[in-house]
Amino acid sequence: MPAINSGDTSWVLISSALVLFMTPGLALFYGGMTRRKNVLNTIMSSFFIAGLGSILWVLIGYSLSFSGDTGGIIGDFKWVLFNGVGWDPNAAYAATIPHILFATFQMMFAVITPALITGALVERMKFSVLIVFITAWSLIVYYPLAHMLWGGGFLSQLGAVDFAGGNVVHISSGVSALVAAIILGKRKGHGMASYHPHNIPIVVLGAAILWFGWFGFNGGSALAANGLAAHAFLTTNTSAAAALLSWMAIEKITQGKFTVLGAATGCVVGLVAITPAAGFIPVWAAIITGLLVSPLCYFGVTVLKKKFGYDDALDAFGCHGIGGIWGGIATGLFTQTSINSYAKWDGLVFGNTHLFFAELAAIGTTIVLAAVGTAAILFVIKLFTPLRVTAKEEAEGLDISQHGESAYPSFMGMD
Numbered sequence: 001m002p003a004i005n006s007g008d009t010s011w012v013l014i015s016s017a018l019v020l021f022m023t024p025g026l027a028l029f030y031g032g033m034t035r036r037k038n039v040l041n042t043i044m045s046s047f048f049i050a051g052l053g054s055i056l057w058v059l060i061g062y063s064l065s066f067s068g069d070t071g072g073i074i075g076d077f078k079w080v081l082f083n084g085v086g087w088d089p090n091a092a093y094a095a096t097i098p099h100i101l102f103a104t105f106q107m108m109f110a111v112i113t114p115a116l117i118t119g120a121l122v123e124r125m126k127f128s129v130l131i132v133f134i135t136a137w138s139l140i141v142y143y144p145l146a147h148m149l150w151g152g153g154f155l156s157q158l159g160a161v162d163f164a165g166g167n168v169v170h171i172s173s174g175v176s177a178l179v180a181a182i183i184l185g186k187r188k189g190h191g192m193a194s195y196h197p198h199n200i201p202i203v204v205l206g207a208a209i210l211w212f213g214w215f216g217f218n219g220g221s222a223l224a225a226n227g228l229a230a231h232a233f234l235t236t237n238t239s240a241a242a243a244l245l246s247w248m249a250i251e252k253i254t255q256g257k258f259t260v261l262g263a264a265t266g267c268v269v270g271l272v273a274i275t276p277a278a279g280f281i282p283v284w285a286a287i288i289t290g291l292l293v294s295p296l297c298y299f300g301v302t303v304l305k306k307k308f309g310y311d312d313a314l315d316a317f318g319c320h321g322i323g324g325i326w327g328g329i330a331t332g333l334f335t336q337t338s339i340n341s342y343a344k345w346d347g348l349v350f351g352n353t354h355l356f357f358a359e360l361a362a363i364g365t366t367i368v369l370a371a372v373g374t375a376a377i378l379f380v381i382k383l384f385t386p387l388r389v390t391a392k393e394e395a396e397g398l399d400i401s402q403h404g405e406s407a408y409p410s411f412m413g414m415d
Contacts, residue, residue: 004089005096008224012097012105015220019108022213023050023115029206029268030119032199033261033314037397038123039198039407045118045127049134053111056138058082061110062103064139065146066093072154074144079103092152094223105220106146113142113169119314120177123187124388127402132381137176141373145172145366159344159354160362161335163232164221166276166327167366174321175370178312183378184387186311188394200260207264211240214271218278228340232278235286236271239278242290243270250298265319269297272323277331280343285334289327297322325363332359 027046034042053061060080068076079085082103090099114134121130148155149162162168189195197203218236222229247266248258273293274286281289301318312318332355335347348356378387388394393401400406 003096004087004098005224008094008096008226009098009101011225011229012094012101012220012223015216016101016105016108018213018216019105019220020050020111022108022210022217023047023112025206025209025213026112026115027206028202029210029264030122030314032202032204032206033197034122035195035397036198036408037399037406039399040405041127041398041402042118042122044403045122045130046115048131049115049118050111052131052134053114053138054107056135057103057107057110061138061143062106064143065106065110066103066151069147069152072157073148074153075147075151096224102223105223106150109165109169109217110138110142110146113165113173114138116170116173116316116320117177117180119316120181120312121184122313123398124394125184126385126387126389127398129381129385129387133180133377136377136381137374140377141172141176141370142168145369148365149362155358155362155365158358158361160358161280161331161343161355162276162328162362163279163331163340164218164275166272166324166331167362170272170275170320170324171328171363171366172370174317174319174324175367176374177316178310178321179371179374180378181312181317182310183375184311186309187313188391190311197261200264203261204264207268211267211271214240214275217271218275222279228279231283231339235278235281235283236274238283238286239274239290239293240267240270242287243267243273243294244290246270246291246294247298250295265297265315266294269293269319269323272320273327273330275324276327277334280331280336280340281334281347282336282339285330289330289334292330293323293326296326328359328363332356 023046027043031039031043063077063079064075066075067078085100085103087098089095094102114137145168147153149168214236215233219229219233222232244263244266247262251259251262270290273289297319300322301315305312333347333349335343335355337343337346345352345355
């Protein structure tokens with residue numbers, strides 16, 4: 001039986017808490033970007049998933065993601081209700097920490113991932129519909145993807161790698177956000193001048209919490225307090241810093257000003273892009289990853305969204321979908337097996353094509369599953385109930401219509 005290492009256990013315990021802290025951070029990041037009358041609904045749309053996602057994970061999610069294998073697509077029911085998930089290590093996943101801790105760390109990813117989708121749906125989706133949608137999406141999209149890449153499924157057998165969730169977390173949520181936004185339709189009056197962030201300091205606070213928590217997100221994915229964790233910690237910060245500066249430069253060139261909202265967005269897309277690559281690529285490549293993700297995402301949120309007319313309200317696809325796709329490509333380009341031998345091959349820039357094409361296969365599979373799964377879920381829900389609030393409720397604001405509360409009582413009746 002492998003021995004538990006107290007240092008590794010301590011680090012993964014802390015990392016689990018850091019990743020959980022990211023969900024309320026995301027709630028603030030999104031909440032500050034909406035209008036006053038919808039801020040509580042936006043925050044609640046992320047925050048409630050901390051409860052729902054946790055219970056689903058214990059009931060069935062962990063088992064479907066990590067136990068057994070059914071056709072390379074999904075797990076089995078061996079660990080339902082954490083039955084058999086004990087204090088001893090599970091050598092297949094983490095040999096020096098309790099099995100129950102590995103399962104808990106993975107739970108925090110299952111919590112924040114569907115919360116990312118909600119940024120595309122704010123200010124118009126019925127809250128009761130959101131609860132059903134998030135439940136079904138976790139079962140149909142997230143758990144199979146987690147199994148395919150992390151639980152021994154066919155993408156991992158193919159040789160694709162995803163250190164902390166470029167495919168499983170960001171591409172899946174970003175593509176699902178785009179599809180859901182299109183199906184849901186635009187907000188009333190979308191594009192009017194009144195649509196602007198109501199509290200940018202809250203946005204920055206949320207971004208800072210995300211940046212802080214991401215060290216657990218990526219560094220904790222080493223599953224040990226070792227050199228790989230330190231490496232992932234540094235590449236995470238380096239990419240975020242490079243992307244922040246890159247976004248600032250783009251805005252100065254295109255708009256003539258450095259915006260605070262842009263700086264916050266830049267750091268977040270840098271974190272998104274490095275997520276699949278953090279434990280595989282050298283530090284210098286993290287700079288390239290961060291520098292290039294900002295122009296890609298900036299193009300997505302300023303050009304693609306306008307050209308195709310979809311209402312991805314808070315740019316969940318523009319940031320997480322596009323940023324995650326670039327991160328997966330960067331993993332295929334810059335990975336070195338000397339950094340992490342879990343990868344079977346070096347990346348394309350080092351002369352090997354195998355990993356690059358495996359990463360493309362993983363990206364394509366993720367896009368298809370997320371798009372088809374999301375569309376199917378929403379079309380089924382729509383057979384039973386409207387997806388959107390009524391026009392009157394939308395005009396009144398979802399804080400009052402869905403929750404009977406107001407974040408700013410003195411501003412009631414105003415945007």
